[in-house]
Amino acid sequence: MFQSIILSILIFLPLLGAIVVLLLPRQQLSIVRWTALGFACLNLLMALILTLLYSQFTVGVLNTLSPFTESVAWIAALGINFSLDVDGISLLLVVLTALLTVVSIGASFGIEQKAKNYMAFMLLFECGMLGVFLASNLFLFYIFW
Numbered sequence: 748m749f750q751s752i753i754l755s756i757l758i759f760l761p762l763l764g765a766i767v768v769l770l771l772p773r774q775q776l777s778i779v780r781w782t783a784l785g786f787a788c789l790n791l792l793m794a795l796i797l798t799l800l801y802s803q804f805t806v807g808v809l810n811t812l813s814p815f816t817e818s819v820a821w822i823a824a825l826g827i828n829f830s831l832d833v834d835g836i837s838l839l840l841v842v843l844t845a846l847l848t849v850v851s852i853g854a855s856f857g858i859e860q861k862a863k864n865y866m867a868f869m870l871l872f873e874c875g876m877l878g879v880f881l882a883s884n885l886f887l888f889y890i891f892w
Contacts (some may be wrong), residue, residue: 748892751815751843753793753796753797753800753815754815754817754831754832754833754881755831757793757797757877757881758831758877758878759819759874760789760790761787761873762870762871762872763786764782764789764870765867765870765871765874766867767782768782768783768800768863768867768870769863769867773863773872777860779862779863780856780862780866782866783866783869783870784852787845787848787849787852787873788849790848791842791845791848791849793852794841794846795842797815797829797841798838799830800815801815801833801838811884815831815832816830816831816832816883817829817830817831817832818883827884827886828872828887829887830882831881831882831883832881832883833881840880841877844873844880845873848869848870848872848873852866854867855869875892878890878891879891879892
């Protein structure tokens with residue numbers, strides 16, 4: 748069950764974090780910063796779990812479909828699906844994106860002006876980048892781009 752939705756969780760967890768950060772009070776900069784960093788670290792943990800699961804699956808298994816493929820009919824009239832997939836290259840890009848988001852948010856704790864907006868947009872940017880790397884059709888790639 749978890750394997751079938753891990754890609755969606757990985758993409759939309761930063762979006763949830765951005766919404767939570769935007770709902771926090773502007774005066775509590777410390778809470779805003781640590782909440783954004785917490786969501787980014789949680790997403791990095793999810794990316795590392797995906798890496799471990801992917802490496803377990805690919806050992807000894809060649810030329811088969813990935814168990815991490817997700818596909819749901821989205822706009823059925825146009826034949827458009829919400830489909831996600833991961834391969835070796837996109838997995839590396841996902842982990843790198845999650846790691847760089849943690850580093851960027853951690854390094855920007857000194858920002859004083861509009862820190863709440865900055866942290867929320869960093870998480871939103873991570874959501875878009877992960878969607879670009881995990882999209883398996885052109886329409887979804889365009890939406891996340």
